[in-house]
Amino acid sequence: MAFRLDPATLMFATAMLAFLSSGFSFLFANGTPGRQREGVEWGRAMLALGGACMLWFLHPMASMLFTFFFANALAVLAGVFVTRAFLRLVERPSSRAASIGLAALGMSGIIATYDFGAPRLATVLSIALCHLAMVAICMRRLMQGRNKLPLSYCRVMLAVLFLLGVTIVWRLWVALFGAGALAVSPFASTDAVLATIAACCLLIVAGSFGFFGMLSDRQQQLLLEMARRDALTGLYNRGAFFELAQQSLEKPGASCALLMIDLDHFKTINDTHGHAAGDAVIRHAARLVQQHIRVQDIAGRYGGEELCVFLPGCGADAARDIAARIHAEIARQSVRLTTGGNISYTVSLGYVAQEARATQAEERAPTLAELLGWADAALYQAKRLGRNRIHAASTAERGLAFCLAGQ
Numbered sequence: 001m002a003f004r005l006d007p008a009t010l011m012f013a014t015a016m017l018a019f020l021s022s023g024f025s026f027l028f029a030n031g032t033p034g035r036q037r038e039g040v041e042w043g044r045a046m047l048a049l050g051g052a053c054m055l056w057f058l059h060p061m062a063s064m065l066f067t068f069f070f071a072n073a074l075a076v077l078a079g080v081f082v083t084r085a086f087l088r089l090v091e092r093p094s095s096r097a098a099s100i101g102l103a104a105l106g107m108s109g110i111i112a113t114y115d116f117g118a119p120r121l122a123t124v125l126s127i128a129l130c131h132l133a134m135v136a137i138c139m140r141r142l143m144q145g146r147n148k149l150p151l152s153y154c155r156v157m158l159a160v161l162f163l164l165g166v167t168i169v170w171r172l173w174v175a176l177f178g179a180g181a182l183a184v185s186p187f188a189s190t191d192a193v194l195a196t197i198a199a200c201c202l203l204i205v206a207g208s209f210g211f212f213g214m215l216s217d218r219q220q221q222l223l224l225e226m227a228r229r230d231a232l233t234g235l236y237n238r239g240a241f242f243e244l245a246q247q248s249l250e251k252p253g254a255s256c257a258l259l260m261i262d263l264d265h266f267k268t269i270n271d272t273h274g275h276a277a278g279d280a281v282i283r284h285a286a287r288l289v290q291q292h293i294r295v296q297d298i299a300g301r302y303g304g305e306e307l308c309v310f311l312p313g314c315g316a317d318a319a320r321d322i323a324a325r326i327h328a329e330i331a332r333q334s335v336r337l338t339t340g341g342n343i344s345y346t347v348s349l350g351y352v353a354q355e356a357r358a359t360q361a362e363e364r365a366p367t368l369a370e371l372l373g374w375a376d377a378a379l380y381q382a383k384r385l386g387r388n389r390i391h392a393a394s395t396a397e398r399g400l401a402f403c404l405a406g407q
């Protein structure tokens, strides 16, 4: 017995699936910190797709305005929202103008048919072009952003989009060169029409699975990153700093440096301007430090008003340059308070630089605790010599820090 799906039943099932997926998308988006906008966009896409399928399903009992104009307009909107959701997912949100352009492309054929009596083929053509543009943009962006996205979900999404693209082209081909008017009706029981509705189901089920898989993975990464950051400054917290610096230190051979930065007379700033102003000063210093280091450097908040930076691959000269830049920039700038007025402040810096081990093979590599001890001893010297200065850990200070650590 030949098995054949009837388009109306398939359309009804697709509408129900889309509404279900839309509900889950909104729930998911609202339940995650920061109300994920890409989840909201996906929810809108599913709602529009469900609405379009439901209106098509109701075609025997509703007017052309609903079953043709609104239904096709919702199908176009679904494509626009899917594109917006993907672009947000890969952190390249689409502009309003681009979304309007995509919607206008899809709507042009619908308006030509409904208002100006153009053949229905114009509608099929404009919607197909709009949806093909959606598939092309989403696939391109997914390919570009695949290094940052979980590979398995990314593959699922690419496969779904590819199949969707193939069925759209097939349907367009049949509509252009196939069995005339029958081929363009969404209720024609042709293979191309059935395949298009089945591809919609695939987009809803496998597409939603892939999309939310990628979204929840990214959310997890975000939460992990937040747990490693200091809430006031956004730099790494003490634990994360130790972990990352230790990992970097374990890479064999290369030189490295460690910088300790302490705000001068910070208690006076707090006492004079209040704790909120003190917080603003710490944030300001952290921002300047972050601006003057390289991407591979690791900046952390060591405690209170003390910041630290691990500089992998940096010898003594480079470490001195970076310290000098931070020191000079902080002395040059002042913090503008929201309550009015400015605060000028200075910092003291201590650093230690460890040259590449290849040149001193006989020496044992220092541990992170030792580097921290030496940089701290250098910072103590900078404070003792009058503050607002940079001090490099000398051999004597290295010895002193060794003794203190050994006590």
Ligand SMILES: Nc1nc2c(ncn2[C@@H]2O[C@H](COP(=O)(O)OP(=O)(O)OP(=O)(O)O)[C@@H](O)[C@H]2O)c(=O)[nH]1
Pocket (backbone or CB within 6 Å): 232, 262, 263, 264, 265, 266, 267, 268, 270, 274, 275, 276, 277, 278, 279, 282, 303, 304, 305, 383, 387
């Ligand atoms: N506003 C604010 N103050 C903090 C924070 N953490 C630590 N402090 C304050 O920072 C001050 C540090 O004071 P001290 O250790 O005496 O250092 P200082 O006044 O900077 O003196 P020197 O370091 O010797 O120049 C203390 O009063 C702490 O209460 C913070 O997160 N926000």
